[in-house]
Amino acid sequence: MAESLTPEQLTARTSAAVDAAVAAARDLGLAVTGADVLHDLFSVVVRLTPAPVVVRIPTVLPHSVSLDSLARRQQAELDVTRWLADQGCPVIPPSPLVPREPVRRDGFSMTFWPFVEEDRDKAPDYPANSESVADLHAAMRAYPGRLSFLSAAEPDFIGESLVLLEQRPDLVGPAELDRARREWRVLEPFVRSRRAFEDRFPGIDLQPIHGDCPPANVFNGVDGNLYADFELVTSGPVEWDLAALGPDLEAAYDRGARRNGMRTLDEDGLRFVNAVGMLRVIASLTLVPQLPVLMDYLRPAVDQWRTTPFAGGLTG
Structure with missing residues (x-):
């Protein structure tokens, strides 16, 4: 893997993403006299002015x-959020000011969204958000478009990362890497194959899901909460959207599920998604050179993984 980016290189990457967003917006006919960075982690999120538009430009990406x-993936997000908005679901939809498709510019692929004013005085209510995810799942069940099975798990990323990490014992030690590989051999068939998953978990139905921790991706707008950031939208078990959130938030989701006449979370399903989620954490260590601060977020999760049952206890 490459060496970690320097602060100067990180700043240059952000500037390049902003410049690309401004140029792409002007090419699309939007009036742009200013651009403010709202967020800069895995993506650079830029608010344009005076056009009421926010551009999201992914900059930290798996090697796969x-x-x-x-x-x-971006097109699937745009399609799903537009459809949900048309059904009256409280979601941030694509911007109506540009065509509903990803835009490429200067080596980036970006999407355009309306600017929504955030209620900065409102703290996230994760139990309420988790309960409301059942409402989102109920709305998504009828989505007519095609979504691939568990693409949010990014199996190619996991598999290739477990090879690349051989070169970085400073990020994960040999014993931990060996465990991760053995766990992946157990779990990979159920991530790769819908049929294998259904055979192993016969009581778990599959449906369109958000894909990326929706309780943490509820936007507190001044006019109400909105579901956001469907970048990993996929088809899979609803448990995936509650992975690693713990019993309190799982119980909150179950309240929402019962209110919607839906099944509650399956214990075996939760063990599966939690175990796969932990391997995605290990795989994400390969992104640290692109985003050095990421190590601060990953280290506690890696420490937690060491204490968990092998492959979530799903070896039988």
Whole structure:
């Protein structure tokens, strides 16, 4: 893997993403006289002015992701959020000011969204958010578009990362890497194959899901909460959207599920998604050179993983 980016290189990457967003917006006919960075972690999120538009430009990507595969994922997000908005679901939809498709510019692929004013005085209510995810799942069940099975697990990323990490014992030690590989051999078949998953977990139905921790991706707008950030939208078990959140938030989701006449979370399903989620954490260590601060977020999760049962206890 490459050496970690320097602060100067990180600043240059952000500036390049902002410049690309401004140029792409002007090419699309938007009036742009200013651009403010709202967020800069895995993506650079830029608010344009005076056009009421926010541009999201992914900048930290798995080695297995190409611009083509990223654009396909972005198109799925745009399609799902537009459909949900049309059904009256409280979601941030694509911007109506530009065509509903990803835009490529200067080596980036970006999407355009309306600017929504945030209620900065309102703290996130994660139990309420988790309960409301059942409402989102109820709305998503009828989505007519095609979504691939558990693409949010990014199996290519996990598999390739477990090879690349051989080169970085400073990020994960040999014993931990060996465990991760053995766990992946147990779990990978159920991530790769819908049929294998259904055979192993016969009581768990599959449906369109958010894909990326929706309780943490509820936007507190001044006019109400909105579901946001469907970048990993996929088809899978609803348990995936509650992975690693713990019993209190699982119980909150179950309240919402019962209110919607839906099944509650399955214990075996939770063990599966939690175990796969932990391997995604290990795989994400390969992103640290692109985003050195990421190590501060990953280290506690890696420490927790060491204490968990092998492959979530799903070896039988």
